[in-house]
Amino acid sequence: MNESLTSDSACGAVQGKRIVVVGGAGAIGKAIVNLLTLEGAAVVIADYNAGAARTVVEKLTDAGRIASSVALDISDEGSVRRAFEETSTQLGGLDVLVNSAGVINERPFTELTLSQWNEVVDLNLTGVFLCCREAIPLLRREGGGRIINIASQVGQRGRERLTHYAAAKAGVIGLTKALARELAPEGILVNAVAPGPIDTPFSATLSAETLAATAGELPLRRAGVPEEVAPSVLLLASEPGGNLYVGQTLGPNSGDVML
Template sequence: MSLLENRTALVVGGASGIGQAIASAFVKEGARVVVADRAESAAFDSVPIDVTDEDSVVAAVAAATGRLGEIDVLVNSAGILTESPLTEMSLETWSQTLAVDLTGVFLCCRHVVPRMVERGQGRVINIASQLGIKGGHGLAHYAAAKAGVIGLTKSLALEVSGRGVLVNAIAPGPIETPMVEGITEDWKAAKRAELPLGRFGRPEEVAPTAVLLASDPGGNLYCGQTLGPNSGDVMP
């Protein structure tokens, strides 16, 4: 039996990068998946979403629910990443990063989790980052947003775990995705040199962690946790 047979999943930000890899892994394990993204996905059943716009989130959740029946697993993987020293950063850059990377997670949880609570079951997997734990040069906005995702994950877990909904986060290290194209080559080279494994990860190396958290019984004891497939960049 496949690990996610008879499960349904909404993967927000699933048209590329880590989200796409998670959606692919879920399908391989038997889940029915809808991807929500600003870009249409050719590989999956997809619905449009702008995670910074509450009306768009509500519409996307309704469309996904209509196709899936119920949402058993929510993955929040939408994100943006740019590089700028805080002393030179514009308010627009700061605000846009927080809107996508943190408020977007809030909005998707806000409009999916209540139904999970009503049903007494569900899994939420938020994609954070090791930068939310250790910070990063030129990445204060991104690190702040991802630290917020970790805090949101813990707090929501405290609120709903007793009602059958398990909420956890994955905090990857540097991963080779389209999102890191906005980072300078000098930064990436210096980062690789710091990593004990000496390389960035690949999206398909993160996806199995999401499968674990979504599965039964594999994910049953994870509650408010932040798991870190990060090439050794953070060692708790």
């Protein structure tokens, strides 16, 4: 995190909001958690890597922020259910869900095995479905709320050797739009954030050819960092800033996709 955890000049854009960040111990998720807690939210990190989640929580609480964690395997329906029950207990309710968990790996399409396809789709798309399904009753109890799904510009434009990832992230965008239409009348606003190339440990696993081709196509001529994604999430989670966003996909993508 570039933002110092000792700098607690909270502006309060989400002051008092109760938020769960799924995948909050990952690079982008951690930046999101840092900004949301800086802006006054109480955040639960739901993550498969329980040790990493606890480390983030310790740093945040030492800085006077409100944060805790729960263990979550988004590929396991029972684990998702238990995690949201525990989250609701810890927070005393829920106002915002941020789905930031996922995985990426590179394969030529004809070399993809069914298990490789299923892993990427399960963790990037089915996990979002499961988390949304558990969160919606909690948001309904509060009379409304926000769901923010982290998608990817790959789901909008496609990318060779990432067909399984592109399909899953395009599915997240489609799910976001359909769910937004279904839930907006109840005051639950559903949106997505589709980052472009971001410097994370995941991106470091991509081939040099893919990274070079991607960087060369960016009008900004550079990838982003996780801290440049988090403000889009903050906007969508905040009031009144996010009040009119319904079914939208915000694109902090260095100009890779222009809509």
